[in-house]
Amino acid sequence: MKILIIEDEKDLREVMTRSLEKERFVVETAADYSTALQKINDYDYDCILLDIMLPEEDGLRVLALLRADPSTRKLPVVMLTAKGTEYDKVLGLDQGADDYITK
Numbered sequence: 001m002k003i004l005i006i007e008d009e010k011d012l013r014e015v016m017t018r019s020l021e022k023e024r025f026v027v028e029t030a031a032d033y034s035t036a037l038q039k040i041n042d043y044d045y046d047c048i049l050l051d052i053m054l055p056e057e058d059g060l061r062v063l064a065l066l067r068a069d070p071s072t073r074k075l076p077v078v079m080l081t082a083k084g085t086e087y088d089k090v091l092g093l094d095q096g097a098d099d100y101i102t103k
Helices: 010-022 033-042 059-068 086-094
Strands: 002-006 026-030 047-050 077-081 099-102
Touching: 002 010, 002 033, 010 026, 026 033, 033 059, 047 059, 059 077, 059 086, 077 086, 086 099
Parallel strands: 002 026, 002 047, 047 077, 077 099
Antiparallel strands: none
């Protein structure tokens, strides 16, 4: 399974990558909006772990683009974010996230 982690916090990104690689997942990372879009356009993933707060543009914009594109519409996306209010969770799920995990 190939996973894309879109997370701007370097330490958290590295811990997540190591943990998933120990479980034998293939992991790629992106630290910002532009890199995320480039990787999504260039490669196929089985799942995306997506932070909401990113440099340049927020993760909800990435999610909207994924859900608007027929080739990625059904790609599983798990929001991983520090925004833990009920409103934020509902917003992420309503916009098409498959799950929402608070950091």
